[in-house]
Amino acid sequence: MVFNPAAKGEKASRVRDQILALSHGARVLETRHPEDAQELAAQAAQEGFxxxxxxxxxxxxxxxxxxxxxxxxxxxxxxxxTMNLFAAELGIPPRLEAAWEVIAAGHERAIDLPFAGSRYFVQLAGIGLDAQVVKETDRTFRKNFGPVSYMVSLAQIAGRKPPLIRIRTREGTEHEGTFALIGNGRYYGAPLPIFRDAVPDDGKLDVLLFRGFGPLEILRYLQGLVFGTHLDMKDVEYLQCAGLSAESEGEAPVEVDGELIGDLPIEIGIADRRLRVVIPETRSAGGGSATAS
Structure with a gap:
């Protein structure tokens, strides 16, 4: 198990004790820096876990x-x-005891494994505004205040002029906008089911492309996302594709699963291999099936 104590701040000690009590016989490795999770997980996989x-x-x-x-x-x-979108997507319960029971039961599902450049992701990639908010939100502020911290950064960014983003899908269609969200599942943010047709194992990326910008436009988009009316807006485009390339006329950052990974240009697609995830036996988001292992 790779445990991030920073994920619970001052409550880390109590959560650590809960995890140790639940995970009989499991090796628990703690991260000290954000990059540790990948290194520790790779080490565990190499050792045959x-x-x-x-x-x-x-x-x-x-x-x-x-x-x-x-x-x-x-x-x-x-x-x-702070944010547990992927768990919500697959129906993994938020209570530690219940989530551990899911792991112990061992039912699994194979889902798509998207990538952005050289980085894999599981739930979401953001280009432009969304990634700029991640870039300008202090990690400690984010940990302590959650979604509120992003809103503070968003208010500061909304008045700037954004770069034009151009997207070309693997199917050959071309699209333009000021920022984009790319999903492997339905959820974003609160969580909100903003990607209407997304299924984690359908071999497709779901893309929302926004053409407007500015404080009033962004407020309108946020209201649309919250109330589920964003797909009725003429300046919001929703599409599905097997992959895409994105570039911009100015600097446009990219984030995956809430982590900044760089700037455009970038290729985003779905890997040939799939990701096996332990999920609840009775839960199969998007119609897939869980198997015991």
């Missing part, structure tokens, strides 16, 4: 996934972070 558990938020899960992606290990999730 069949299941590597990410105990943290979406950023910790991302690190663990990048550590085991090229191995035969499967992913388990204990959702103890």
């Amino acid at each position: 069949r299941t590597v558990v990410a105990a943290g938020g979406d950023g910790t899960i991302n690190g663990v996934v990048n550590g085991i992606a090229l191995s035969d290990a499967r992913l388990g999730v204990l959702p103890i972070g």
